[in-house]
Amino acid sequence: MRADYLARRVGVFVLIVWLAATLNFFLPRLSGQDPVRATLLQQASLGGHVQMGLEAMVKEYEGRFGLDKPLWRQYVTYLGDVSRFNFNYSISNYPRTVNEIIAEAIPWTVVLLGTTTILSFTIGTLLGALLAWPGAPRWMRLLMPPLWALHAIPFFLLGLILMYVFAFRFQLLPMFGGYSPGAFPALTLRFVGDVLAHAILPALSIVLVATGGWALGMRGMMVTTMGEDYVTFAEAKGLTRLTIFLRYCVRNAILPQTTALALALGNILSGAVLVEVIFGFPGVGTILFHAIRENDHFLIQGIVFTVIVALGVATLILDVVYPLLDPRISYRRT
Amino acid sequence: MRAPSAAHPFGTDRQGRDLFAAMVAGTPLTLRIGFIAGFLGVGIGAMLGFVSAYYRGTLDAVIRGVVDIGLTVPGLLVLIIIAVSLRRGLTVDQMAIIVASLAWLNPARTIRAQVLSMRERGYVEVARLSGMSGPEIIVKELMPNLLPYLAATLVNSVSAAILASIGLEVLGLGPIDSPTLGMTLYWVNFNAALSRADRDHPGRLSRSLLPHGGPGRDRQPQAAESDLTTDVLSVRDLCVHYDTPLGAVKAADHVTFGLRAGERLGIAGESGSGKSTMALAILRMIKPPGRIAAGEVKLDGVDLMTLSDEEMRRVRLDRIALIPQGSMNALNPVIRIKEQIADALRDHRVRMSARETETRVRELLESVGLRAEVADMFPHELSGGMKQRACIAIAISLSPRVIIADEPTSALDVVVQKQVMETLARVQENLGASVILVGHDMGLMAQFVDRLGVMYAGKLIEVSPVREIFTRPLHPYTRMLIASLPSLEQKGTFRGIPGLIPLLRDLPPGCAFHPRCPQAFDRCLTEEPALLEKHPGGWAACHLT
Numbered sequence: 001m002r003a004d005y006l007a008r009r010v011g012v013f014v015l016i017v018w019l020a021a022t023l024n025f026f027l028p029r030l031s032g033q034d035p036v037r038a039t040l041l042q043q044a045s046l047g048g049h050v051q052m053g054l055e056a057m058v059k060e061y062e063g064r065f066g067l068d069k070p071l072w073r074q075y076v077t078y079l080g081d082v083s084r085f086n087f088n089y090s091i092s093n094y095p096r097t098v099n100e101i102i103a104e105a106i107p108w109t110v111v112l113l114g115t116t117t118i119l120s121f122t123i124g125t126l127l128g129a130l131l132a133w134p135g136a137p138r139w140m141r142l143l144m145p146p147l148w149a150l151h152a153i154p155f156f157l158l159g160l161i162l163m164y165v166f167a168f169r170f171q172l173l174p175m176f177g178g179y180s181p182g183a184f185p186a187l188t189l190r191f192v193g194d195v196l197a198h199a200i201l202p203a204l205s206i207v208l209v210a211t212g213g214w215a216l217g218m219r220g221m222m223v224t225t226m227g228e229d230y231v232t233f234a235e236a237k238g239l240t241r242l243t244i245f246l247r248y249c250v251r252n253a254i255l256p257q258t259t260a261l262a263l264a265l266g267n268i269l270s271g272a273v274l275v276e277v278i279f280g281f282p283g284v285g286t287i288l289f290h291a292i293r294e295n296d297h298f299l300i301q302g303i304v305f306t307v308i309v310a311l312g313v314a315t316l317i318l319d320v321v322y323p324l325l326d327p328r329i330s331y332r333r334t
Numbered sequence: 335m336r337a338p339s340a341a342h343p344f345g346t347d348r349q350g351r352d353l354f355a356a357m358v359a360g361t362p363l364t365l366r367i368g369f370i371a372g373f374l375g376v377g378i379g380a381m382l383g384f385v386s387a388y389y390r391g392t393l394d395a396v397i398r399g400v401v402d403i404g405l406t407v408p409g410l411l412v413l414i415i416i417a418v419s420l421r422r423g424l425t426v427d428q429m430a431i432i433v434a435s436l437a438w439l440n441p442a443r444t445i446r447a448q449v450l451s452m453r454e455r456g457y458v459e460v461a462r463l464s465g466m467s468g469p470e471i472i473v474k475e476l477m478p479n480l481l482p483y484l485a486a487t488l489v490n491s492v493s494a495a496i497l498a499s500i501g502l503e504v505l506g507l508g509p510i511d512s513p514t515l516g517m518t519l520y521w522v523n524f525n526a527a528l529s530r531a532d533r534d535h536p537g538r539l540s541r542s543l544l545p546h547g548g549p550g551r552d553r554q555p556q557a558a559e560s561d562l563t564t565d566v567l568s569v570r571d572l573c574v575h576y577d578t579p580l581g582a583v584k585a586a587d588h589v590t591f592g593l594r595a596g597e598r599l600g601i602a603g604e605s606g607s608g609k610s611t612m613a614l615a616i617l618r619m620i621k622p623p624g625r626i627a628a629g630e631v632k633l634d635g636v637d638l639m640t641l642s643d644e645e646m647r648r649v650r651l652d653r654i655a656l657i658p659q660g661s662m663n664a665l666n667p668v669i670r671i672k673e674q675i676a677d678a679l680r681d682h683r684v685r686m687s688a689r690e691t692e693t694r695v696r697e698l699l700e701s702v703g704l705r706a707e708v709a710d711m712f713p714h715e716l717s718g719g720m721k722q723r724a725c726i727a728i729a730i731s732l733s734p735r736v737i738i739a740d741e742p743t744s745a746l747d748v749v750v751q752k753q754v755m756e757t758l759a760r761v762q763e764n765l766g767a768s769v770i771l772v773g774h775d776m777g778l779m780a781q782f783v784d785r786l787g788v789m790y791a792g793k794l795i796e797v798s799p800v801r802e803i804f805t806r807p808l809h810p811y812t813r814m815l816i817a818s819l820p821s822l823e824q825k826g827t828f829r830g831i832p833g834l835i836p837l838l839r840d841l842p843p844g845c846a847f848h849p850r851c852p853q854a855f856d857r858c859l860t861e862e863p864a865l866l867e868k869h870p871g872g873w874a875a876c877h878l879t
Contacts, residue, residue, distance in 0.1 A: 015403060023415055237678045239647075240651070255668070
């Protein structure tokens, strides 16, 4: 049963990656002519900063893709490239490759998104569990309205508000970027502190909003779980309140939370992309923003594909961990 | 860029454009996108959801597969690819359709789930049996019932579409020529990005904003074990009230009885008569809005009502154990059986090594007729009867003085019922514990208990030895309850008790049973009878005897 479950999840993952790659290939070609080629020509006619490498690039490009070959051959070649994570050169940053640029941005996004998601999920889930627990201090109930309100705001809007208040009005924190201009990236205390100061506002705009959502979801699940027969029986067993809270209520209420996390990853990421743009945080979102502005198709495709694969991996991990949390899952035919 | 003023309430952007005007012009456009995409999304989603849930089978599997995969892929990124591919000269309506291309996924999923739960309902079944066709049932039976839900989905869908469109536009992927809200944000942000290039922001470190470690948990102080001497349970004038806006409802009213050592006492009554409430009240597990209004419950001479919460917790299972209703899912679905026995031992400070615990768990399981391997199983791997045995194993794990079994065999089939009851009888004899068996099955009571109490409308109206109660019932209600049992001599006839149980919040004056009592006389209408000993061992609350 385990192997069956795992195989199905991996299958879905492969399917998603393939789907993303295919969309990436065919959608730009739907508009008739090859927009990649069009972009190159357009850039060339503008005579901008790309011109110097253009000839070499067009050559490389045609050779690699074999534009004279039939579409299905191009598709196969493309799939081969993609499977090796080869996205060619960035049009707007020639001669840098798409991979180099993405590799530079990924750590920023992974750290920002990873930290904020783990923080907001943990804090929100714990908060939600306590909000539903009759033994929790009374003042906690005052947290409900602000959580509701925050939950309804999109990340980037809260980001704008925070930026206005803390960076613009009171100038407590830096407004923009990943570190101060002129700072030299190095592993010194000074630089790390600088990076942290720059990350606070983007992180806060994600954490504040997301925590509310997790807390509200968990509270609802806790209320349902606390009405379950096994909680009543647990109390009749004379278990301590802590045992009942953790092993019986939270342990069960957290299952749908985990499913929700897997489903929400895409949304969180979409929201975080915009937060990065607003704060000019040097992550994948900001690069995407610039790539779109400069019509850098290779870069856009590379980023979109990388992100979808990364998300697929994260979802896959959650899917694989889930049966460890819920022993019933591997037996349930979906 | 100018700050807000009287002429420009929201200020202007770098090009001197009035932002208030931009908002006024942009809002209808953004709303238009939201509504078109939202309606399209719900429309398509509802159609797919209905078809998928109603016809099931392969079609359902395909639609669900597509939706599930679609929802896993981050929507904004797919929209980005679409928008990038079509970018040149996007109009507002095209923008709406781009957003709609993913907006149907969520409605399809949630509406499918709704329809699935609805198609099993009685009226749909009836329509199907009366020969309505599939589409007809969808339109005539399901649609009207789902309309409120569809409306709610629509609201969600519109707001999600607005957010998605703004998200795209902030990235510059919207209708460049139209001042929708998102495009206004884009231009503001775009310009801000330009102006940032020549500004310098020295970073300042704010350590106070860094997160600290999580809060520590306090352990509850352990009170000293209270020293209880041998004696058994006596319940006196136990009252449980439920506070409602219409006043207190008396779910248990002055319930009084005693339980002797090793005795099996049955508490019978129709559902709603207060028998389960009484069982929970003895364990002090009544939850608000219910409360124990008065009374005492003495266990071995100690009044449980005077104990602290922590002391009471230790009494549970150790002195009084509960065997839950057979129909309940009383076991935690995500924890192995042995863990559910071990945590009880642990929380009652039983000092045992891991190995001793393991041995003890196996002993307990074997004593209720379960194989030792059950210890490593999860509840969903056990049958109903096995689960109930596991519950009995938990209940006897600390050798309690009193076991309260609350309809332990409900929802089990007759053969399993018998096995469970035999198990219960055996462990009770081994432990020498007393048992209170709560239930409505008079046949089961007759076989199992020594003495039987009958409850009606929250009151105990008769307590007598079981042999006497079946041969010489004192209360008319008891008599009718026994007469309602099907018997072999009178095959074919089935006599119920005429009338209905009165509402607890609206009890008749006098004896609560008088409206249904064939022998009621004027005293019954005004005076409430007390529970009195009518002959040695036979107690009843009735004016007749």
